[in-house]
Amino acid sequence: MSPIVSIFKNPPDGGRGFHRDIRVRWALEEVGQPYQLRLLTFSEMRHLEYRQLHPFGQMPTYEDGDLALFESGAIVHHIAQQYPGLLPTDRNSRSRAVMWMFAALDTVEPAISSGSVSHVQQRIHQLSTALGDNEWLDGDFSAGDLLMVTVLRVLRGANLLEANSMLNSYVERAEKRPAFQRALRTSSNHVRSP
Numbered sequence: 337m338s339p340i341v342s343i344f345k346n347p348p349d350g351g352r353g354f355h356r357d358i359r360v361r362w363a364l365e366e367v368g369q370p371y372q373l374r375l376l377t378f379s380e381m382r383h384l385e386y387r388q389l390h391p392f393g394q395m396p397t398y399e400d401g402d403l404a405l406f407e408s409g410a411i412v413h414h415i416a417q418q419y420p421g422l423l424p425t426d427r428n429s430r431s432r433a434v435m436w437m438f439a440a441l442d443t444v445e446p447a448i449s450s451g452s453v454s455h456v457q458q459r460i461h462q463l464s465t466a467l468g469d470n471e472w473l474d475g476d477f478s479a480g481d482l483l484m485v486t487v488l489r490v491l492r493g494a495n496l497l498e499a500n501s502m503l504n505s506y507v508e509r510a511e512k513r514p515a516f517q518r519a520l521r522t523s524s525n526h527v528r529s530p
C-alpha cells in the first residue's frame with residue numbers, strides 16, 4: 337500500500353503548486369515512490385476525524401501504514417531519510433542539507449510570511465550570496481533545495497525573486513526537474529476517496 341498525502345480538493349491556487357503539499361509530492365517524485373492523494377474540502381479539514389491526523393486542521397498530512405505525520409518539513413525529512421536521493425550519505429554533508437531545510441522553513445519562510453519587503457529583500461540578498469554561482473545550496477540537489485525552492489517560488493510575480501537573477505535561475509532550474517514537473521501534474525489516478 338503506497339503512502340497517502342492529504343491535499344486540498346479545490347486548491348485556492350488553482351493547482352499551481354503554491355501550497356505546501358507540493359513539497360511532499362515533489363519529494364516522493366524525486367525518490368521515485370508511488371503515492372495516493374486524498375482530496376479534502378475545507379469543511380472536511382475541520383472535522384474532528386481529520387484533527388486526529390492534523391491537530392491544526394491543515395494540509396498536508398502523510399500516512400504510511402501505522403505512521404501519520406503532519407508538517408511538510410517533517411514529512412519531507414522522513415521521506416528523505418527513508419529513501420535515497422534527497423540527503424547525502426556522508427554524515428557532514430547530510431547535516432548541512434538538513435541545516436538548509438531548517439534555513440528554508442525557519443529563516444527564509446518567516447521573512448516572506450512577515451510581508452515586510454525589506455526583510456524579504458535582505459534574505460534574498462543573503463541567500464543569493466550563499467548560493468553564489470553554485471547549482472545547488474551544498475553539492476548535489478537535496479531536500480534543502482527542495483524546501484528552499486518551494487518557499488521562494490511563492491514570491492513569483494512580486495518582482496522580488498525576479499530582481500535577483502542568480503536566485504531566480506536557481507528556482508527555475510529546480511522547477512525544470514522532471515520530478516517537480518510530475519508533482520505539478522499529479523494525475524487523477526493518484527486520487528483515492530476520503
Ligand SMILES: N[C@@H](CCC(=O)N[C@@H](CS)C(=O)NCC(=O)O)C(=O)O
Nearest residue numbers: 355356393394395396406407408409
Ligand atoms: N507549517 C505547516 C503549515 C501548513 C499550512 O499552513 N497549510 C496551509 C496550506 S499551504 C493550510 O492548510 N491552510 C488552511 C488552514 O490553515 O486552514 C506545514 O509546513 O505543513
